[in-house]
Amino acid sequence: MTAALLAALLTACATGANEVSLAQLAKENQANVGQLAIGADRAQTMALMGTKTAKTRDGLVTNPFRTEAFKDAKGARYEIHYYVVAPNRKFQTLKQGQMTPLVFKNDTLVGWGDEALQQAKSVQPGAAR
Numbered sequence: 001m002t003a004a005l006l007a008a009l010l011t012a013c014a015t016g017a018n019e020v021s022l023a024q025l026a027k028e029n030q031a032n033v034g035q036l037a038i039g040a041d042r043a044q045t046m047a048l049m050g051t052k053t054a055k056t057r058d059g060l061v062t063n064p065f066r067t068e069a070f071k072d073a074k075g076a077r078y079e080i081h082y083y084v085v086a087p088n089r090k091f092q093t094l095k096q097g098q099m100t101p102l103v104f105k106n107d108t109l110v111g112w113g114d115e116a117l118q119q120a121k122s123v124q125p126g127a128a129r
Contacts, residue, residue: 020052022084028052029083037109038109043107049081049102061084065083076106077107078123079104080104080117080120081104083100
């Protein structure tokens with residue numbers, strides 16, 4: 001019983017220490033995006049971007065905020081990780097324009113931003129050509 005209570009307490013403390021305001025999370029993500037390098041592996045990139053979270057009235061904003069994955073016609077695996085880089089206004093939900101997408105192909109960073117996202121989406125099966 002004591003071990004379980006201690007584990008729960010340590011988890012709560014660790015989570016709290018990793019929690020920042022949404023404005024701070026966005027600011028840190030902007031700074032981290034400036035340090036990205038094409039060709040870095042996914043693990044290195046995710047370590048650079050960090051795992052902080054922000055608690056908002058709408059819930060928890062995680063790092064990355066959302067992800068999606070698909071394979072192209074040749075079997076290459078794409079992952080897109082969206083990071084919040086601008087806080088939302090009060091009483092408004094986060095929109096895609098407040099996020100920077102990071103695009104990975106077979107676990108390697110191939111680009112970030114809207115242009116990289118559009119290039120990745122263009123090879124997604126079923127994409128309009």
